Amino acid sequence: MSNHFHSQKEVENYLSTTVAELLSQLTPEQKPLWGKMTPQHMVEHLIVVYKLSMGRFSVPVVSKEEDWPKLKEYLMKDSPMRRNVPSPNGKSELQPLRFADLEEAKQKFFAETETFLKFCEAQPEFIANHPYGGPLTAQEWLFCHKKHIKHHLIQFELIPDYE
Template identity: 35%
Template sequence: MIDIQNHPVISNLLKKLNPETQPVFGIMTSQHMIEHLILLAKLSNGGIKGQLMRSEETAVKWKQGLIYTDMEFPMGIRVPGQEENTLPELRYENLQKAIEKLENELKIFEEFYKDDKEKSMMHPALGLLNYDEWIVFHSKHFAHHFKQFGLV
């Protein structure tokens, strides 16, 4: 896992990334990966509202396995609702701008939960997650994608 709360470590790892960095697995480019992490950070910090994209029963099982065990993200896992072998359009001017946005969204995340760690935000595949659950999710999610690009 990556210590998502250790912003200097995250920033140092992200500095190793460049637009030419090739993935070890998957089809994302480095910028697609960062923009994907931005989306999940925004879901967790109230920047956008998520909606559950699978049954409650399935979400509970996935949440239990991913958040409350040592289970890592499986390689090849797909974003719910995204077609196989497709990538969304890039939203940011370049990789550096995307990295800056990600770092900012992580700061917003900490601020969002500062006074109430029990409030919950919807994850599209896992259901409602509180602060501690989002920390576990982000830590595993970042580790998965940092492995994808050889950063860890």
């Protein structure tokens, strides 16, 4: 069953170890299976989502409050995400790149992963809004990050699609 809920430890290991191993294989030339992000845009996007989950900035919630419970359940589950979902801010163009190159972006991403994992350990009940799922605790964001990162690993063919 691919959509069971993993233990927190498994998810932490996945984010700190497996993702690093997979992203080390990502090259600037790789093309996405869908969407228009470059590898560097994708890695920088993942950094931004980590920052969002730690309350470094916030975004408006675009979903209705009565839908939060089922959206949250979907976000916690290790299952495929819909593809080509427009950005919740309604902008379809790529964001400007912040780092010099893909390598630098990867290093920042690995550092941000460790920052988030420490944050989650220190403040598991910290709440930050998810643009679709509404208020999530840091612990809930942990599961959400795994699902979201896997989605982008599939996008760049670093892992096979969900069976």
